[in-house]
Amino acid sequence: MLDLKGKVAFVTGAGSIGAGWGNGKAAAVLLARQGAQVFGTDLNAAAVEATRAIIAKEGGDCSTHICNMTDSGSVKTAVDACIKKYGRIDILINNVGGSAPGDPVSMSEEVWDSQVDHNLKTAFLGCKHVLPVMEKQRSGAIVNVSSVAGFAHQVDGRVHIAYSATKSGLFGFTRATAIAYVKKGIRCNMVVLGTMHTPLVEERLMKQLGPEAARDLVAKRHAAVPIGRMGDAWDSAHAILFLASDEARYITATQLVVDGGLTAARPG
Numbered sequence: 001m002l003d004l005k006g007k008v009a010f011v012t013g014a015g016s017i018g019a020g021w022g023n024g025k026a027a028a029v030l031l032a033r034q035g036a037q038v039f040g041t042d043l044n045a046a047a048v049e050a051t052r053a054i055i056a057k058e059g060g061d062c063s064t065h066i067c068n069m070t071d072s073g074s075v076k077t078a079v080d081a082c083i084k085k086y087g088r089i090d091i092l093i094n095n096v097g098g099s100a101p102g103d104p105v106s107m108s109e110e111v112w113d114s115q116v117d118h119n120l121k122t123a124f125l126g127c128k129h130v131l132p133v134m135e136k137q138r139s140g141a142i143v144n145v146s147s148v149a150g151f152a153h154q155v156d157g158r159v160h161i162a163y164s165a166t167k168s169g170l171f172g173f174t175r176a177t178a179i180a181y182v183k184k185g186i187r188c189n190m191v192v193l194g195t196m197h198t199p200l201v202e203e204r205l206m207k208q209l210g211p212e213a214a215r216d217l218v219a220k221r222h223a224a225v226p227i228g229r230m231g232d233a234w235d236s237a238h239a240i241l242f243l244a245s246d247e248a249r250y251i252t253a254t255q256l257v258v259d260g261g262l263t264a265a266r267p268g
C-alpha cells in the first residue's frame with residue numbers, strides 16, 4: 001500500500017520555518033519513507049538540508065536544490081537539475097505558501113502582489129516546468145497545498161484577504177489543470193488544510209502578536225476544531241501521500257479537506 005518505490009518526488013518548500021515539522025518537510029520525509037527518491041527544493045539552504053539529513057539517516061534518498069518558486073528561471077533550473085539527477089519526475093508537491101493579514105483597504109498593493117506570487121504563482125511555475133516532463137512520461141501526480149482560508153471568510157476573526165483569494169484560486173487552478181492533462185496520464189489534486197500546528201504558524205503569530213497573544217490564539221485554535229485539536233504536519237503529509245500514490249489513480253481534479261471537521265462545523 002502507498003508504495004512509492006521507483007518514483008521521484010519534487011517537493012517545494014521541503015524545509016521548514018523554525019524547529020519542528022512543517023507540511024513540506026513532513027511530506028518529503030513521508031514520501032521518502034514510502035520509497036520515493038525525493039528532490040527537495042527550498043529558498044532556505046539550512047532548512048532543506050535538515051530535511052535531507054533526516055531522510056539520509058533513515059536510509060532514504062534525497063537531493064536538495066536552492067530554488068525560489070516565485071522565479072521561473074530558478075524553477076526551470078531546479079527541474080533540470082532533478083532530471084539530470086534522477087531522469088524523471090513522478091510526483092510534484094506544490095507546498096510553498098503562507099498568509100499575510102489585511103483587508104482590501106489595509107493591505108498594501110505590494111503585500112497583495114507578493115501573496116499572489118507566494119501562493120498561486122509558485123504552484124503555476126511548479127506545474128509550468130514539471131508538466132512537460134510528466135507529459136513525456138505519460139504519467140504523473142500533482143498535489144497542490146491549499147487552506148480552509150480559501151473557503152472561509154476569516155479564520156479566528158482574522159482577515160487575510162489575499163491568502164483567502166489565492167488559496168481559493170488554487171481550487172480553480174487545480175481543477176482546470178487536472179482536466180487539461182487528464183488524457184495525458186497526469187492527475188492533479190489539492191489538499192485543503194485546516195488550522196495546522198506547524199512551526200510557520202508559531203513563528204508568524206509570535207512576530208505578529210507577541211508570545212502571550214500567540215499562545216492564547218493557538219489554544220483557541222485547538223479548542224475550535226471539532227476533532228479536539230489542530231492538525232499537525234503529519235496529518236497533511238498522509239493526505240498528500242495518498243493523493244500522490246497510485247492508490248489514488250482514479251482521483252483527479254478534486255480536493256481532500258484535512259481539517260478535523262472545522263469547515264463542516266463552521267461553514268462560510
Ligand SMILES: NC(=O)c1ccc[n+]([C@@H]2O[C@H](COP(=O)([O-])OP(=O)(O)OC[C@H]3O[C@@H](n4cnc5c(N)ncnc54)[C@H](O)[C@@H]3O)[C@@H](O)[C@H]2O)c1
Pocket residue numbers: 012013014015016017021022023024025041042043044047048067068069070095096097098099122145146147148193194195196197198199200201233
Ligand atoms: N501551517 C498551517 O497552519 C497551514 C494551514 C493551511 C495551509 N497551509 C499551507 O501549507 C503550506 C506549507 O505551510 P507550512 O506552514 O507547513 O510551512 P513549511 O514549514 O512547510 O514551509 C515553509 C518552507 O517553504 C520555504 N519557502 C518559502 N518561500 C519559498 C519560495 N518562494 N521558494 C521556495 N521555498 C520557499 C521556506 O523556506 C520554508 O522552508 C503552505 O502552502 C501553507 O499555506 C498551512
